[in-house]
Amino acid sequence: MTMTMSKVGAYDIRRWSGGSGAPLLYLHGFEQHPGNAPYLQKLASKHKVIAPEHPGYGESTGIEDLEHILDIALHYRQLVEDWGQGPVDVIGHSLGGMFAAEFAAVSPHLVRKLVLVSPYGLWLDTEPAPDPFVLPADAMASAKWHDPSSAGSETSAFTDNDKLELAVFRVKNLGSATKFMWPIPDRGLDRRLRHIKAPTLVVRGEADGLVPASYTDAFAAGIGGAKTESIAAAGHLPMVEQEAAFLKVVEDFLA
Amino acid sequence: MKFHWFAEVTYPNVPKDFVESGELNWVKPNPSLFDPRESGEMYRMFIRLMQGADKVGFDGLAVNEHHATGFAMTPSPNLLAASLASTTENAAILVIGNSLALYNPPVRIAEEMAYLDCVSDGRLIAGFVFGTPMDSAFAYGNPPIEVRDRFHEARNLILRAWEEQEPFAFNGKYTKLRYVDILPRPVQKRPPVWVPGSGSVETWDLVIDENYCYGHLSFSGLYSAKPTVDAYWEYCDKRGGDMNPNRMAFTQIVCCAETDAEAEAKYYDAVRYFYRTNTVDPNFAMPPGYSTAKSMRSQNTLMKVGESKLTPEDKARAASGEMSFWEYDEKGFIIAGSPERVSQRLRELSKDLRIGQLIACCHVGDLAEDVAAENTRLMGERVIPTLRDLWSEYPDHWTPETSQKRVAAISPGIARAPEFAK
Numbered sequence: 150m151t152m153t154m155s156k157v158g159a160y161d162i163r164r165w166s167g168g169s170g171a172p173l174l175y176l177h178g179f180e181q182h183p184g185n186a187p188y189l190q191k192l193a194s195k196h197k198v199i200a201p202e203h204p205g206y207g208e209s210t211g212i213e214d215l216e217h218i219l220d221i222a223l224h225y226r227q228l229v230e231d232w233g234q235g236p237v238d239v240i241g242h243s244l245g246g247m248f249a250a251e252f253a254a255v256s257p258h259l260v261r262k263l264v265l266v267s268p269y270g271l272w273l274d275t276e277p278a279p280d281p282f283v284l285p286a287d288a289m290a291s292a293k294w295h296d297p298s299s300a301g302s303e304t305s306a307f308t309d310n311d312k313l314e315l316a317v318f319r320v321k322n323l324g325s326a327t328k329f330m331w332p333i334p335d336r337g338l339d340r341r342l343r344h345i346k347a348p349t350l351v352v353r354g355e356a357d358g359l360v361p362a363s364y365t366d367a368f369a370a371g372i373g374g375a376k377t378e379s380i381a382a383a384g385h386l387p388m389v390e391q392e393a394a395f396l397k398v399v400e401d402f403l404a
Numbered sequence: 405m406k407f408h409w410f411a412e413v414t415y416p417n418v419p420k421d422f423v424e425s426g427e428l429n430w431v432k433p434n435p436s437l438f439d440p441r442e443s444g445e446m447y448r449m450f451i452r453l454m455q456g457a458d459k460v461g462f463d464g465l466a467v468n469e470h471h472a473t474g475f476a477m478t479p480s481p482n483l484l485a486a487s488l489a490s491t492t493e494n495a496a497i498l499v500i501g502n503s504l505a506l507y508n509p510p511v512r513i514a515e516e517m518a519y520l521d522c523v524s525d526g527r528l529i530a531g532f533v534f535g536t537p538m539d540s541a542f543a544y545g546n547p548p549i550e551v552r553d554r555f556h557e558a559r560n561l562i563l564r565a566w567e568e569q570e571p572f573a574f575n576g577k578y579t580k581l582r583y584v585d586i587l588p589r590p591v592q593k594r595p596p597v598w599v600p601g602s603g604s605v606e607t608w609d610l611v612i613d614e615n616y617c618y619g620h621l622s623f624s625g626l627y628s629a630k631p632t633v634d635a636y637w638e639y640c641d642k643r644g645g646d647m648n649p650n651r652m653a654f655t656q657i658v659c660c661a662e663t664d665a666e667a668e669a670k671y672y673d674a675v676r677y678f679y680r681t682n683t684v685d686p687n688f689a690m691p692p693g694y695s696t697a698k699s700m701r702s703q704n705t706l707m708k709v710g711e712s713k714l715t716p717e718d719k720a721r722a723a724s725g726e727m728s729f730w731e732y733d734e735k736g737f738i739i740a741g742s743p744e745r746v747s748q749r750l751r752e753l754s755k756d757l758r759i760g761q762l763i764a765c766c767h768v769g770d771l772a773e774d775v776a777a778e779n780t781r782l783m784g785e786r787v788i789p790t791l792r793d794l795w796s797e798y799p800d801h802w803t804p805e806t807s808q809k810r811v812a813a814i815s816p817g818i819a820r821a822p823e824f825a826k
Binding site for chain 2: 205212213216282283284285313316317319320321322323324325326327328331332
C-alpha cells in the first residue's frame with residue numbers, strides 16, 4: 150500500500166492505496182486511520198483498494214467546513230467519482246461504518262456491495278451504548294477488545310515517537326469524531342437506512358463492548374436483505390483480533 | 405486598580421465523607437446530597453453578601469455560569485445578577501459570563517444582558533465565556549469541536565443585536581433568524597466586554613483584536629497563572645495590542661482578618677472544603693477537540709515553565725486538602741492574613757501579573773456568612789483604599805462609567821494618591 154496526499158474537492162486527503170482487482174473503498178474507525186495495516190494489504194491482494202483518511206483526522210483537512218452528515222456522504226461520493234472506477238465495494242468500520250451507510254444511502258448507483266463493521270450511527274434507548282469519549286483507559290480496553298493484549302497489534306497512521314505530537318494526533322482525530330458522534334452518535338441515519346440498495350453485510354466482534362449486538366441487529370433490520378456475521382473472540386476491531394476470520398467473511402460476501 | 409466581589413457559590417453542606425466516598429461534583433452530581441431549601445438559603449446569603457460589598461467600595465459584583473455541579477451552583481448568572489441589579493446602587497454588575505455556545509437563539513443573552521443594564525442603570529459588564537468542558541460539552545452536549553465556532557457566531561449576533569437600529573436577518577451556521585430586533589436595548593451603547601480564557605492562543609487573538617478585557621480565572625494562584633499571563637502580555641505586546649493593565653482580570657481567593665492567626669482560625673476549614681469538593685472525573689475535564697492543536701502545543705510549553713514553581717504534586721496536594729493554611733498562601737492559592745499583609749501581597753500579585761481588575765473571592769467553600777461579611781468589610785475599608793493608586797495612570801474603558809462614578813463617590817483613595825504609594 151502506498152501513502153499519498155491529494156485533493157478531494159477543496160480538502161487535502163491522505164490515503165493508502167494499492168492492489169488490483171475489483172475496486173474497494175475502506176473507511177476507517179473513529180479513533181484513527183490504521184495506516185499500512187496487514188488486513189488492508191491482504192485485501193489489496195484481491196482488490197484495488199483505496200483507504201482514505203477522514204477529514205480532520207491526522208494530516209487530512211476539511212473538518213471545519215463540514216456541517217452535516219450529508220457533507221460527509223457527498224465528500225465520499227466525490228472521492229469515488231474522482232476515482233473513476235464506477236460502482237465500488239465499500240467496507241466501513243465503526244464511525245467509517247456510519248459514513249459508509251450514509252454514502253450508500255445517498256449514492257446507491259456508486260455502491261456495489263456494502264460491509265458495515267461494528268458501525269456507529271444508531272441510538273437505542275433500550276440499550277444506551279457506552280460513551281467512547283469518557284471511558285477510562287482500562288474500561289476502554291475491555292470494551293474495545295476481546296483480549297486487551299491485542300492492542301499491541303493495532304496499527305496507526307501515526308508512526309512518530311513524539312509524545313506530544315501523538316497526543317495532538319489523537320485529539321485531532323477524536324475531536325473530529327465529536328462532530329458526528331457527540332453527544333450521541335445519531336445524525337438521523339435510522340431514517341435513511343431504507344435508501345441503501347446495495348447488498349449489505351453487517352459484521353461485529355462478539356465481544357464488542359462499544360457497539361452492542363442490538364445495534365448491529367438494528368442496522369440489519371433497517372437495511373433490506375442485510376446479512377449479519379458475528380466473529381468469535383473479537384471486540385470492536387475484529388480485523389485486528391481475528392484477521393483471518395474477518396477476511397473470510399468479507400471475501401465470501403464480496404465474491 | 406479595581407476590585408470585584410466574587411464567590412463560586414459552592415454548596416456548603418455536602419456530607420463529611422463526600423470526597424472519600426468518591427462522589428463527583430461535576431456532570432453527574434448526586435442530587436440527593438443537595439437540599440433545595442439549603443440551596444435557597446445559600447442563594448439568599450450570597451445576595452446579602454454582595455449587597456454588602458456594594459456599600460463598602462467594591463467596583464463590581466461578579467457572577468458566573470456553571471452547570472450540573474455543586475461546586476458552583478449558578479446555572480444562569482443572569483438570575484443572580486438580576487437580584488443584584490435591582491437592589492444595589494454603585495458597583496458594576498459583572499456577569500462573567502454567559503456561555504454563549506449554549507443558547508439558541510443567543511438573542512436570549514442579548515435580551516437578558518440588556519435588561520440587566522437597564523435595571524442597573526448602565527452598570528453591566530458583559531462577560532462572554534466558552535464554559536468549562538463539563539458545562540459546554542457534557543452538561544449541554546455541544547460537540548467540543550463546535551464550541552468555539554458557536555461562541556463566535558453567538559458573539560457576533562449579540563453585539564449586532566445591541567447596536568443595529570433596524571431589524572436585520574441573521575443567517576448563521578447554528579442560528580437562523582429572519583427578524584432580529586431585540587428589546588430592551590442596553591443603557592450603555594455597548595456594555596464593556598470581557599472574555600476570560602485558559603491560555604488558548606485563539607482567545608488571545610480575539611481579545612487583542614477587539615480590545616476586550618481578558619481574564620485568567622483559575623483558583624490555582626500566582627505561580628500556576630504566571631507563565632500563561634506573562635506569555636499573554638508578551639504576545640499582546642508583539643502584536644501591538646493595548647498593554648493597559650485595566651484590560652486584564654484575575655481571580656484570587658482572599659482570606660482577610662484582623663490578624664494572621666485569626667485568618668487561619670477562621671478560613672482554613674473553608675479553604676480545604678473548597679478545594680476538596682471540586683471533584684471532577686478527569687475524563688470530563690478535557691474532551692477531544694475542545695482545545696486546538698495549536699493551543700495544545702503552546703500550553704504544553706507553558707505548563708512545563710509553570711512546574712518550576714508549582715509542581716503537579718503541589719496541585720494534587722492542594723486539591724486533596726493536604727496543604728497547611730500558610731502553604732496554600734505561600735503557593736499562591738490564597739492570599740491570607742491581616743489587612744496589611746493582604747494589601748501587600750495583592751500589590752505584588754497585581755504588579756507581577758500586570759492586573760488591573762482583581763476578582764476577589766471573598767467567600768469560599770462553606771465559609772460562615774459573618775466571616776465572609778467581615779472579609780468584605782476589611783477589604784472595602786482597609787485593603788482596597790491602599791491599592792487605588794495601582795495603575796491609576798491608565799484609563800479604564802472596561803468598567804462602566806456609571807459604576808466608576810458612583811463607586812468613586814463613596815470610596816476613599818480613588819483619584820488621589822495614598823501616602824504609601826510607590
